[in-house]
Amino acid sequence: MSMQQHPWLLRVENLTKIYGEPGPDTLSKTGPSFESNICPDTDSIVACADVSFDLYPGEVLGIVGESGSGKSTVVKLLCFDMEPSVGNAWLRPYMDGAVDMLHVSGQQKRFIRHHLMGVVYQNPRDGLNFRFSSGGNIAEKLIMAGHMHVGRIRERASFLLEKTEVPIRRMDDLPASFSGGMQQRVQIAKAIANHPPLLFLDEVTTGLDVSVQAKVLDLIRELQQELGVAMIVVSHDLSVIRMLTDRTLVMKNGRVVESGLTDQILQDPQHPYTQLLVSSLL
Amino acid sequence: MNIVEVRRLSKQFELHILKEKRIQALESIDLDIAEGEIIGLTGKSGSGKSSLMKCLYRTYLSSAGHIFYRTGQGRVIDLASAGDHEIIQLRKTEIRYCSQFLSVIPRVSAVDVVSEPLMPILKDRAIAQEAAKDLLERLGLPKGLWDAYPVTFSGGEQQRINVARAIISRPRLLLIDEPTASLDTRTKDVVIDLIRSLKTAGTSVLCISHDEYVLDRLSDRRLHLQSGRIVHSIQPSL
Numbered sequence: 045m046s047m048q049q050h051p052w053l054l055r056v057e058n059l060t061k062i063y064g065e066p067g068p069d070t071l072s073k074t075g076p077s078f079e080s081n082i083c084p085d086t087d088s089i090v091a092c093a094d095v096s097f098d099l100y101p102g103e104v105l106g107i108v109g110e111s112g113s114g115k116s117t118v119v120k121l122l123c124f125d126m127e128p129s130v131g132n133a134w135l136r137p138y139m140d141g142a143v144d145m146l147h148v149s150g151q152q153k154r155f156i157r158h159h160l161m162g163v164v165y166q167n168p169r170d171g172l173n174f175r176f177s178s179g180g181n182i183a184e185k186l187i188m189a190g191h192m193h194v195g196r197i198r199e200r201a202s203f204l205l206e207k208t209e210v211p212i213r214r215m216d217d218l219p220a221s222f223s224g225g226m227q228q229r230v231q232i233a234k235a236i237a238n239h240p241p242l243l244f245l246d247e248v249t250t251g252l253d254v255s256v257q258a259k260v261l262d263l264i265r266e267l268q269q270e271l272g273v274a275m276i277v278v279s280h281d282l283s284v285i286r287m288l289t290d291r292t293l294v295m296k297n298g299r300v301v302e303s304g305l306t307d308q309i310l311q312d313p314q315h316p317y318t319q320l321l322v323s324s325l326l
Numbered sequence: 327m328n329i330v331e332v333r334r335l336s337k338q339f340e341l342h343i344l345k346e347k348r349i350q351a352l353e354s355i356d357l358d359i360a361e362g363e364i365i366g367l368t369g370k371s372g373s374g375k376s377s378l379m380k381c382l383y384r385t386y387l388s389s390a391g392h393i394f395y396r397t398g399q400g401r402v403i404d405l406a407s408a409g410d411h412e413i414i415q416l417r418k419t420e421i422r423y424c425s426q427f428l429s430v431i432p433r434v435s436a437v438d439v440v441s442e443p444l445m446p447i448l449k450d451r452a453i454a455q456e457a458a459k460d461l462l463e464r465l466g467l468p469k470g471l472w473d474a475y476p477v478t479f480s481g482g483e484q485q486r487i488n489v490a491r492a493i494i495s496r497p498r499l500l501l502i503d504e505p506t507a508s509l510d511t512r513t514k515d516v517v518i519d520l521i522r523s524l525k526t527a528g529t530s531v532l533c534i535s536h537d538e539y540v541l542d543r544l545s546d547r548r549l550h551l552q553s554g555r556i557v558h559s560i561q562p563s564l
């Protein structure tokens with residue numbers, strides 16, 4: 045066991061996002077026991093509430109749950125795509141984990157996002173700039189992370205495209221001319237371009253056909269083993285969770301209803317909702 | 327010294343989707359496993375053998391009781407209540423579980439499936455693969471299959487992959503569920519030899535088996551489960 049005092053890479057506490065004006069009872073009148081994330085008093089929407097977890101270096105954490113349960117919200121809050129209503133998060137490589145990254149300046153957040161994180165979205169249009177070539181997209185990320193040398197940027201871009209099995213000769217083509225699976229692989233290449241210690245993957249195989257899905261999953265698994273990067277993998281698909289993750293959070297109506305080792309979640313689920321979810325896999 | 331001390335361990339399943347049905351799988355189990363001891367676990371189908379093993383590995387959450395585990399560094403951890411990260415660390419370094427059936431990882435070759443547990447320890451793919459090939463050779467898996475995907479393998483071939491994967495990292499505690507059920511006698515003997523040589527190096531083993539031939543040659547002591555309780559233990563006839 046590590047002698048380090050705080051072995052976590054990312055620590056998240058009470059992450060909460062509410063749309064609309066919450067009332068005093070909004071949190072106590074929403075959630076799985078009410079089968080709803082909408083406050084009956086104020087109609088505010090609790091996209092997620094009280095989400096807490098530690099992610100260790102190199103660990104792969106799954107977030108699973110039905111549509112609207114708050115999975116993407118958790119990711120978007122952590123990669124600064126939106127602001128939390130409540131909550132704190134610390135990232136070890138940022139100020140040695142001593143400063144809550146959710147409450148720093150926009151400039152600091154951009155620094156963290158560009159240097160310490162990679163994000164792969166379900167929709168390639170959210171992660172790629174469709175006006176830039178595939179190589180240009182990777183270059184953009186590298187420039188954001190402070191790289192300057194044009195020759196070296198190009199070299200790294202072609203290395204990454206090769207690694208993600210995107211034909212190098214298509215480096216100067218626009219993503220719009222690529223298949224969905226290829227767009228996703230360019231997105232992954234872009235996300236890992238700056239060697240981030242933390243990668244977010246939100247439904248990255250949803251919408252791809254099964255054989256392409258398999259290739260993208262293989263790629264993610266290989267990268268994980270090779271680079272040892274920690275990942276948060278969001279999916280409503282338990283077979284993706286089973287294949288990629290060590291630990292899983294199960295979300296429903298904006299709350300984490302259960303968390304545990306992935307094999308335990310799959311073989312000995314505790315919460316009625318998880319039992320239902322798992323039984324549909326068998 | 328004991329590596330494992332199970333105290334009043336119970337496990338019940340509450341199946342919420344089946345009208346709150348309850349299944350009592352284990353009831354107040356006490357069990358000690360000494361360092362370097364091989365315990366054969368027997369019992370009828372449904373008596374709770376796999377459940378006990380999965381509670382030790384934390385694939386199942388214990389409902390009550392304790393599973394005290396002494397680590398290589400002499401720390402005592404209750405596997406029934408330890409944090410997930412602590413369990414992940416132990417699985418990487420000390421405790422291996424070999425399920426009754428191989429759950430294959432799609433599109434990963436036999437050699438890579440077997441060598442994977444060594445990677446965090448050796449950090450060198452080529453050396454890990456050599457060790458895996460060595461084991462597969464001893465287990466008599468045809469060379470032509472080493473780079474193939476185990477999905478299409480026969481039951482006995484998959485079982486050899488499974489056993490190899492479980493023992494390659496020389497764990498301190500090996501939990502092994504029916505390791506020989508679909509193997510011929512020659513291969514059974516190899517598996518028995520491999521496990522006994524781990525024992526010599528200090529590994530403790532809990533082994534579920536229905537096979538008298540294997541239990542006779544492998545176990546130092548036997549435990550019998552009946553309806554979730556340990557009913558009697560049998561010393562090997564010398």
Ligand SMILES: Nc1ncnc2c1ncn2[C@@H]1O[C@H](COP(=O)(O)OP(=O)(O)OP(=O)(O)O)[C@@H](O)[C@H]1O
Pocket residue numbers: 063081089090091092109110111112113114115116117118280
């Ligand atoms: N801008 C917004 N205004 C109001 N409600 C929103 C907004 N964005 C998201 N929500 C709500 O927040 C909840 C959580 O949404 P989120 O996108 O996190 O769900 P999800 O678990 O990712 O679902 P899916 O599996 O469908 O992607 C949903 O009920 C959603 O309708």
Ligand SMILES: Nc1ncnc2c1ncn2[C@@H]1O[C@H](COP(=O)(O)OP(=O)(O)OP(=O)(O)O)[C@@H](O)[C@H]1O
Pocket residue numbers: 311312339349350351369370371372373374375376377378
């Ligand atoms: N994941 C589970 N969910 C619900 N019930 C379970 C689960 N696993 C085991 N059980 C139940 O617990 C009891 C003990 O099962 P267990 O698998 O431990 O038996 P076993 O002794 O290993 O049997 P076998 O020799 O057939 O493998 C059985 O009644 C079984 O149905």
Ligand SMILES: [Mg+2]
Pocket residue numbers: 115116117247
């Ligand atoms: Mg989503």
Ligand SMILES: [Mg+2]
Pocket residue numbers: 375376377426
């Ligand atoms: Mg069994």
